[in-house]
Amino acid sequence: MNDFLKYFLRFVVIMAAQLLLFEGLTLGTYLYPMPYILFLLLFPSTYPSWQLMLWGFAFGLGMDTLSAGVMGLHTASFVMLGALRNNLIKLIAVKGDFDDLTVPGFRSFGFARFTLFVLMSVSVHHLVYFNLESFSFFLFWQTFARLLCSLALNVFLILLFKRTFFEHKR
Amino acid sequence: MFNISPLLRRLLVLLLFLVLQAGAVVMLVNNSYFQQNAILNFIRARQISLWERHSSWVAFTNLKEINQQLALENNRLLNEISRQKDPSTGSDFQAEDTIALRDSFSYMPARVIKNSVNRQHNFLIIDKGTQDGLEQDMGVISSRGIIGVVSHVSDHYAMIISMLNTQQRFTAELKKSGTFGTLRWDGVDYRRVYLSEIPQHIEISVGDTVVSNVFSLVFPPGIPIGFVKSGSLKRGTFLELEVELFEDFKSLHYVNVVSHVGAGEIRQLMENLQEEDL
Numbered sequence: 001m002n003d004f005l006k007y008f009l010r011f012v013v014i015m016a017a018q019l020l021l022f023e024g025l026t027l028g029t030y031l032y033p034m035p036y037i038l039f040l041l042l043f044p045s046t047y048p049s050w051q052l053m054l055w056g057f058a059f060g061l062g063m064d065t066l067s068a069g070v071m072g073l074h075t076a077s078f079v080m081l082g083a084l085r086n087n088l089i090k091l092i093a094v095k096g097d098f099d100d101l102t103v104p105g106f107r108s109f110g111f112a113r114f115t116l117f118v119l120m121s122v123s124v125h126h127l128v129y130f131n132l133e134s135f136s137f138f139l140f141w142q143t144f145a146r147l148l149c150s151l152a153l154n155v156f157l158i159l160l161f162k163r164t165f166f167e168h169k170r
Numbered sequence: 171m172f173n174i175s176p177l178l179r180r181l182l183v184l185l186l187f188l189v190l191q192a193g194a195v196v197m198l199v200n201n202s203y204f205q206q207n208a209i210l211n212f213i214r215a216r217q218i219s220l221w222e223r224h225s226s227w228v229a230f231t232n233l234k235e236i237n238q239q240l241a242l243e244n245n246r247l248l249n250e251i252s253r254q255k256d257p258s259t260g261s262d263f264q265a266e267d268t269i270a271l272r273d274s275f276s277y278m279p280a281r282v283i284k285n286s287v288n289r290q291h292n293f294l295i296i297d298k299g300t301q302d303g304l305e306q307d308m309g310v311i312s313s314r315g316i317i318g319v320v321s322h323v324s325d326h327y328a329m330i331i332s333m334l335n336t337q338q339r340f341t342a343e344l345k346k347s348g349t350f351g352t353l354r355w356d357g358v359d360y361r362r363v364y365l366s367e368i369p370q371h372i373e374i375s376v377g378d379t380v381v382s383n384v385f386s387l388v389f390p391p392g393i394p395i396g397f398v399k400s401g402s403l404k405r406g407t408f409l410e411l412e413v414e415l416f417e418d419f420k421s422l423h424y425v426n427v428v429s430h431v432g433a434g435e436i437r438q439l440m441e442n443l444q445e446e447d448l
Contacts, residue, residue: 026288026420029358050183057190064197066217070291072198079190083183132198133290134336139357 007043007055014039015062023067030149035157036063037125040081041118042166045093045102049086056082070133077128081121088120105167115159122154218283218327222297225283229423236423243313275390277426278302280310285332287360287419292332294318298427299326309388309428315395315417316340316382317425328427334360334419341383342395347372350383353395353413360419363396368409374401380413387433 018036025033040056060075067074089104092113102108104117126147134143174182229236284295298304300323310317310330318330318338331338336357342365343350351367365380378398384391396415404410 026286029288029360032288050186053183053187053190057193060194069286069289069293070198072194072196076191076194076198079187079194083187134357139336142356142358 010039010042011055011059015059015066018063019066027153030146031153032146032150033157034125034129034150034154035161037078037081037122037154038158038161038166040078040085041104041121041158041162043085043103045086045089045104045108047086049083052082052085053079054082056080073129073132076132077125080128081125084124085121088117088124091120092117106163107167115155118158118162119151119155122151122158126151126154218295221284221295225281225423229281232421232423235421239313239424246313274431276429276431278304278429280328280425280427282422282425283327285419285422287332287334290336290357292334292419293321294330294332294422294425296328296330296425296427297326299324299328301325303429304328304427305429307388307433309386309390309430310425311389311393311428312417312422312425315415316389316393317417317419317422319388320427332419333363340389341386342380343383344368344372344374344398345379345381345392345394350385351408351411353380361415362399363413363415364410365398365413366404366408366410368401368411370403370407370409372409374398374409374411376400380411387430387436388428390428390430 014036018034022033022035027033036059039059040052043052043055056078057075060078063074063078064071092109104114106114108114109117130143130147130150278298280296280298282294283297284293286292286294294310294317296310304320304323306320306323308320310320316333318332318335320328321331322329333340333353334355336355338355340353341350342353344365349368349372351365353363353365355363368374376398380395380398382389382391382393382395394416396413396417399412399414401409401411
């Protein structure tokens with residue numbers, strides 16, 4: 001299948017799942033399920049970061065307009081993740097670890113390093129998201145707690161969905 | 171593709187990043203839900219109908235609870251009527267008081283079609299808009315407390331800034347002593363808000379009722395909001411009281427929009443005053 005079409009299909013499916021399912025879950029102030037972050041983690045390791053940013057911008061914009069929250073929150077955090085994702089991959093990669101087509105995953109990175117990669121990526125996203133949302137350091141510890149709880153939840157969800165839906169059987 | 175030097179390439183990527191991020195921040199700063207609505211009227215109309223269907227389903231499954239709430243409110247209103255009846259004649263008390271008329275509040279029931287409690291800035295959407303006479307800055311109450319303020323209105327819908335919004339402040343007072351302070355939400359628990367700037371000498375006991383303030387242009391005075399749970403001294407000067415809300419925002423289905431007949435005139439007066447000061 002055409003790569004762009006494949007990514008676009010993912011775009012639609014993941015956004016639909018986030019908007020129709022996860023936005024409706026009310027798990028309290030401290031837990032905000034955002035497994036849509038997985039979208040940017042599914043691109044091949046050598047995918048150019050400027051294209052990642054554009055995908056992130058488009059996806060974040062869609063999230064912001066359709067979820068009836070504060071505009072720009074998802075966009076800002078997703079663009080940031082798009083910009084930094086490839087550097088994060090370089091951080092955890094070992095020489096000769098991937099060729100051009102490798103997609104970050106359990107099989108290519110191994111469980112520990114892939115988990116670390118997801119953890120770092122979600123941290124980048126959440127740091128921007130929650131700090132912009134509270135827009136002050138007045139409630140620092142509370143924002144911090146929300147960040148940590150959501151981080152744990154989302155890393156778990158992303159690993160779970162990656163394992164369930166996006167690992168190709170060989 | 172093109173032969174660009176790696177340095178230039180990096181710079182271009184950085185530039186793109188800055189442009190996209192600036193776009194996001196601009197959206198964040200002049201964020202307005204109904205600006206989005208104007209752009210995405212088509213999508214929004216369908217979305218609202220989806221939310222509406224969802225909320226009517228939720229309302230249907232909660233009919234028992236809603237009935238109970240309505241019965242309680244009916245009861246309260248009946249009591250109010252009997253209180254207002256003139257005791258000497260037994261007939262309905264007819265007020266010929268034009269001042270009271272000018273300063274009166276009118277209510278319009280509305281159904282909540284979208285609501286959230288787990289964000290830092292929570293919003294509600296209700297199914298009444300400009301065609302029903304709604305305007306910006308009108309207050310929204312329920313039978314168990316104040317809910318928020320109308321922030322944007324479209325033809326058939328209105329968006330309300332919920333009391334559960336960390337940027338929003340309300341004035342409220344203690345029923346017993348009449349001392350007023352600022353009511354704000356700290357973003358944690360949707361059942362708990364804080365009443366601050368209460369002077370130290372005021373005697374407070376746990377269970378005191380907090381009601382809406384007389385000076386408020388938005389809400390009718392004396393609407394019970396919650397009760398005091400605990401209090402602590404802030405910066406050695408003022409008391410800050412923890413208030414448990416009567417209203418459960420999570421199971422909110424019907425609200426009343428309050429329009430204050432004199433509010434526009436009073437606001438006008440205050441604006442004139444401010445202009446003169448400058």
